[in-house]
Amino acid sequence: MSAASTQPIISVSNLSKTFASGLQALKNIDLDIRRGEIFALLGPNGAGKTTLISTICGIVNPTEGSVTVDGHDIITDFRAARSMIGLVPQELTTDAFESVWGTVSFSRGLFGKRPNPAHLEKVLKDLSLWNRKDSKIITLSGGMKRRLLIAKALSHEPQILFLDEPTAGVDVELRRDMWQLVRSLQAGGVTIILTTHYIDEAEEMADRVGVISKGEIILVENKAELMRKLGRKQLTLHLQNTLQLVPPELANYHLELANGGSDLIYTYDTQGDRTSIATLLEDLDRAGISFKDLQTTQSSLEDIFVSLVRKNK
Amino acid sequence: MNVQAIRAIYRFEMARTRRTLMQSIISPVISTSLYFVVFGAAIGSRIAQVEGISYGAFIVPGLIMLSLLTQSISNASFGIYFPKFTGTIYELLSAPISYFEIVVSYVGAAATKSIILGLIILATAGLFVPLRIAHPFWMILFLVLTAVTFSLVGFIIGIWADGFEKLQLVPLLIVTPLTFLGGSFYSIDMLPPLWQTVTLFNPVVYLISGFRWSFYGIADVSVAVSLAMTIVFMAISLAIVAWIFKTGYRLKT
CATH class of the missing domain: 3.40.50.300 (P-loop containing nucleotide triphosphate hydrolases)
Structure with a gap:
């Protein structure tokens, strides 16, 4: 050039x-x-x-x-x-x-x-x-x-x-x-x-x-x-059995329960340590929580935009 | 110099005239013909000659000036007001064109239209009264200078106006009265002495007087003064236009 x-x-x-x-x-x-x-x-x-x-x-x-x-x-x-x-x-x-x-x-x-x-x-x-x-x-x-x-x-x-x-x-x-x-x-x-x-x-x-x-x-x-950089990924686990509370040993993952306790949501940075998913799954297994399906979603530019503009307010 | 742009605007404006032929050309011709019928034939036949010229012929230069003034103003003010009104002015403001070129093209087109109109009225008048043009060169010069000056005035009004009412205000409340009182239909000598003096403050008197002189060799005021005054009006209008563009008045924020 x-x-x-x-x-x-x-x-x-x-x-x-x-x-x-x-x-x-x-x-x-x-x-x-x-x-x-x-x-x-x-x-x-x-x-x-x-x-x-x-x-x-x-x-x-x-x-x-x-x-x-x-x-x-x-x-x-x-x-x-x-x-x-x-x-x-x-x-x-x-x-x-x-x-x-x-x-x-x-x-x-x-x-x-x-x-x-x-x-x-x-x-x-x-x-x-x-x-x-x-x-x-x-x-x-x-x-x-x-x-x-x-x-x-x-x-x-x-x-x-x-x-x-x-x-x-x-x-x-x-x-x-x-x-x-x-x-x-x-x-x-x-x-x-x-x-x-x-x-x-x-x-x-x-x-x-x-x-x-x-x-x-x-x-x-x-x-x-x-x-x-700013994109966030979400992992949603559809559980076999509904949960009332997130077990305390999983507190570090900041998990959320949704859909009446039948879904467990894990939000993570795409930049972050990829192995965190693997360790999460291991920890879930250890806690005796099993799931029948999972899906991941990536935030769109729109989500990024909204969060940026909100920050600037 | 962006010649292509001047040509584009000029053509665009002239195309507008063709689209509005009734409003632009035919209606002024009809109204002028009516003046001839009413003033020239009906009333004029009872008025003795004015300074050796039949009344019908005497009013021709004044009538042409009347149309020239009002049409120059209305053509130019519409030409620039409309893009402001519709918002298409964005294109003009973002184009590689100088203010001088904008004025040349809009005022040039407006003046062209009113000069064509003036000549059509002149030809129409020829059907009603015997015409004589003693100084054709000066006649054209006054015609062009007046058309350009009042197109500049129209351009200023078009920029200033922020509604259709304002667009009509100046022509209706100022220009038409000044033209009627400026000797279109009479010689200033016919007025009482006090009004003769008052009339001299009316700028249109000088335009009509000079123009009439170019036809019949008679004038209310000296031709040199007429010419000088016309040029002064033009200079004032140019100065205002220059100021508008320098400050972006009503054009740019």
Whole structure:
């Protein structure tokens, strides 16, 4: 890999935003987005996800700090910075009476690109909008409008794509299609930053995950690493005979009884000593507790996210 | 310079005009024709000539100015207010386009529309009264300067407005009265001395006077003053637009 390609494509440093109302939406954000990755920004409502994206894209003025896009400062060198970015906003904000073709052509021109009907045709076909290219936007369904916003962002061949809640209000099938599209964009070298409420989306798509809460980035981690580090596993044993109490000799395992005493639950860290299960089973045997079945579950990104945000409260 | 962006916005705005042909072109032409029928033919036939020109012909420059002013303002204010209203302004703000280019494209499109309209009204007037244009170059210059200046004013109103009512407020309560009282339908000489002085504080007087001079060679105030005042209005509007973009007023938080 060359030096240029290992440099972050977006570098946010010490970024703060305080609105006129006094609300501090972003607090000293430091964040690097790597070239070619899919970065998922998670956070509860009002955490500052959209403000962060809007600031990088030039819609909101930062109060403090700086952002560079491929080395271009977003304020002093806004032209170079912005021409690399495609933004798909959260709200379905479209014109009403313009045609699909008209609006994607407009977006391409707005970003300083010469007309290229072949590219626009490809984008519209990829998003299953080609047969509606002459339709007025007002006649499109919600899902089509969502895809149209993506088409507008892709019309000018961005190297970075921001997707702010791209699958909000989109049906399951369309979500799958969209994930497919995002993957193919990534394969084509586009860096993708998405915010989402659907944690499974981040789990499915992202290379790295950032969690923002109350205007602060509280965690940035490789997704797999995050799952490994913070992921907890649970072992559930379905007992032969119900138990009233966990025998005191097993107190070290912090076991829980569930389902009226017929299930015994053991929670452990995936990082922890794997042999603890083996010793638990031995100790159970020694205590005369037998089980007819067992199952293990691993916590999802959602559980991790919820516990992180709760901690930050 | 992002020429592609200027072209894209300009085209987009002109396409909007084509979609709203009735509202943009036909309705002003009809209302102007009605002015001719009422003022020119019905009332004008009872009014003696004004400074050697038939009354019907005398009001032509004023009528064109009336439409030019109101349409420039309404075109430009709608053009920029609508993206704010629908939220599509996000795209404009995130595009690699400078404020100067945004103004050039929106104001350029609005001014183009009102100039086309002015010329259509001129042609319509030609059907009712004999026309004479003594100084065609100056006529076009006044037409263009006024259209651009008031499109800038419209742009400012469009940015300032946070509702449809405000959008209509300035044209309705300020521009239309000033135009009617600015000598569209009469020569200032016809007023009592006190009102003549008061009228000189009405900026529209200078626009109409200069424009009328380019037709018939007669003016209420000197042409140089008219031209200077038009340029001053333009400079003031430009300064306000520059301030809006510098501060992000009503555009960016």
